[in-house]
Amino acid sequence: MPQKHAAPSDGSGRNDLQADCANCFGLCCVALPFARSADFAADKDAGKPCANLQLDFRCGIHTRLREKGYQGCTVFDCFGAGQKVSQVTFGGTDWRQAPESARPMFEVLPVMRQLHELLWYVTEALDLAPARPVHPDLRRALKRVDGLTRGDAASLMDLDVAALRDDVNALLLRTSDLVRAEVPGRKKNHRGAQLIGARLSGARLRGASLRGACLIGADLKKADLRMADLIGADLRGADLSGADLTGSIFLTQAQLNAAKGDSATKLPAALTRPAHW
Ligand code: SF4
Numbered sequence: 001m002p003q004k005h006a007a008p009s010d011g012s013g014r015n016d017l018q019a020d021c022a023n024c025f026g027l028c029c030v031a032l033p034f035a036r037s038a039d040f041a042a043d044k045d046a047g048k049p050c051a052n053l054q055l056d057f058r059c060g061i062h063t064r065l066r067e068k069g070y071q072g073c074t075v076f077d078c079f080g081a082g083q084k085v086s087q088v089t090f091g092g093t094d095w096r097q098a099p100e101s102a103r104p105m106f107e108v109l110p111v112m113r114q115l116h117e118l119l120w121y122v123t124e125a126l127d128l129a130p131a132r133p134v135h136p137d138l139r140r141a142l143k144r145v146d147g148l149t150r151g152d153a154a155s156l157m158d159l160d161v162a163a164l165r166d167d168v169n170a171l172l173l174r175t176s177d178l179v180r181a182e183v184p185g186r187k188k189n190h191r192g193a194q195l196i197g198a199r200l201s202g203a204r205l206r207g208a209s210l211r212g213a214c215l216i217g218a219d220l221k222k223a224d225l226r227m228a229d230l231i232g233a234d235l236r237g238a239d240l241s242g243a244d245l246t247g248s249i250f251l252t253q254a255q256l257n258a259a260k261g262d263s264a265t266k267l268p269a270a271l272t273r274p275a276h277w
Contacts, residue, residue, distance in 0.1 A: 017080045027082045028078055030102075031109045040073075078113050108157060122171070172231065176249065191213065199218075201219045203220070203223045205224055211250075225245045245266055
């Protein structure tokens with residue numbers, strides 16, 4: 001779930017891939033379910049508006065989400081899918097005005113989110129100079145995925161997103177290898193590793209692959225994560241205080257928001273320091 005905001009400019013060409021809640025019909029706050037837990041203060045079924053969603057589709061507690069027990073909302077990122085579904089796929093007519101559109105709108109959202117997430121990664125890869133040999137293929141992938149996002153609701157619901165993800169992931173893996181090859185010496189490979197609560201304080205993880213690694217609650221204080229591949233790594237509750245993430249690739253704002261850190265944590269240029277650090 002988003003903290004309701006207007007999309008900031010990061011100068012990377014990914015502005016359309018950041019949540020612009022002012023142009024979204026609160027889709028994630030309706031379409032997605034959540035369960036009462038440490039992340040959410042109440043239960044909510046899929047398709048049911050959250051009790052905190054206002055009539056103007058803004059969150060009534062967006063500045064107090066953490067203190068109100070809705071931490072889970074602060075670590076969700078739609079990558080701009082919400083405004084694309086609202087304004088492009090459904091042409092700016094919201095689900096209150098046209099209740100018959102509610103169900104398809106909510107079904108399209110998770111598909112669009114995955115497409116926008118792919119666009120985010122591909123756009124980042126196109127900014128990485130060492131990945132130049134892959135850039136022609138990445139540009140083709142960008143055009144293909146962007147075209148798919150502009151299809152109608154029926155075509156989006158029919159998409160084989162898993163196959164598309166596999167195609168794009170092959171390019172992202174080649175990108176990762178080329179970028180990390182710039183780091184001299186042997187690089188650690190923790191791809192998909194279970195590192196829950198791992199003690200990695202001060203670890204030398206420069207250029208490492210942490211793709212899909214489960215780092216929930218890991219101690220990464222002062223770890224060297226420069227140019228590490230962090231795509232899909234689960235950083236919930238991981239402590240990044242004093243860690244150096246300069247040049248790390250495929251890290252998202254939602255991953256950072258889910259982690260702990262401090263003023264000494266060094267971040268990649270496109271990301272911002274979470275307010276709770
Ligand atoms: S508290 Fe409800 S309205 Fe606010 S961001 Fe979370 S889901 Fe949306």
